[in-house]
Amino acid sequence: MIQIAIFSDVHGNLPALEAVLKDIEQRGIHQKFCLGDLVDFAPWGNEVIERIKSLNTPCLMGNHDERIAFDIPVFPLSKHSQEETEARFIAIDHSKKYINAENKIFLSELPFHLKLNYKVGKRHWDIQLVHSSLTSNDTYLYESETDEVFLSMLEDSKADLIVMGHTHLSFQKQFENKKWAVNCGSVGRSKEENRLASYLILYLTEEKIIPEIIQLSYPIEEVIQKIKESEIPDYYASFLKNDNVLIL
Template sequence: MIQIAVFSDVHGNLPALEAVLKDMEEKGIEHKFCLGDLVDFAPWGNEVIEKIKSLNIPCLMGNHDERIAFNIPVIPLPKHSEEETNARLIAIDHSKKHITKENKKFLSELPFHMKLNYKIGKKHWNIQLVHSSLESNDTYLYESENDEVFTQMLEDSKSDLIVMGHTHLSFKKQFDNKKWAVNCGSVGRSREENRLASYLTLTLHEEEINPEIIQLDYPIEETARQIQESGIPDYYASFLRNENILL
């Protein structure tokens, strides 16, 4: 048996990341992987990057990481309200100003995809890690997508299981061929109603893979207060408190 952990979308929320890492340590999980989006929306972008670097956790380049690393202009998204659009511009500009040159370089060198192969007995398990999809780090794939979308990704990547993040909404889907598509949710900016920090554990046996979504409490109120004191729009504090923010 091998156990690995996959997490995504920390978005500068160091308290949430610390809660997740502590839980992994208590579970004795040594193999850890991050799907990206280390920055934006909470005030600890540099600290989150430094934590990932210090622990040597392999990490992909999320769309927010890419934007900050290469100073890519922000394009308003149709799904966002005017309030969120304005808050998003200010929050991303805050990251562009505060993320250090060294950490921007780190973000710029992150890989786009990652393929894992674990051998248990006679079985090789192929696990594909992406931020959002094989072609893009900014594609929104939800649980409601047709199964064919995910089964095609599994076929294209020649994998038994594909793990993604980006949408901040966790799910697990198993198909007739026993293969899996899993979204590990978000550590630092969950869009789920409980706003808890989410990550994924994968327990590998010779006969099967068992994915489990873990959701953890962390000091959300303290995080919200720190956001309000940081220059990042209060919108993101209200979001974490789940104060009737439209998704």
């Protein structure tokens, strides 16, 4: 059996990332991948990038990574409240100022998606990794999407399983053809009610793929305090405390 760890959407939250990495290490999992969005909304953007670099962890380019790497303008999103819109502009501007030049280059060179092939016994498993979809790193695909949306992605990628992040909401869907679409959730800015750090373990046997969502506690009060001490808006501290009204 092969075990693979996949995580996404750290968003500058180093304590949450360390909790996930420690859990992966304790489980003896050697294969790990990140689906992107290393930066924005917590004050350890550079440190998170350096940690990923130090581990040589393959990482995709999330929409926030792309925005910071190439100084892409920020536009309001209709799903956000006025308060979140204002906070988002300030937080992203903070990253643009404080992510150093070397780390911006690293972000700019990240791949858009990755296709993996693992051989277990006589069986080859094809696993497609994306930040949000095959054609965009900024498409919101939720569990409520029709099966056809995910089946089309699986067909286009010729994969047995597709893993995504971006929405910060984990889910697992298996279809009649035994193929899977899985969202691994968010390490550092979960939108799930428990706000725990989330990641995915894939167990590959010759007969089947078994996905398991892992959710971990971490010193969230430390993160809240550090956000309050930084130039990042307190909105994101309140978000982690689950004080905000969540709008998907």
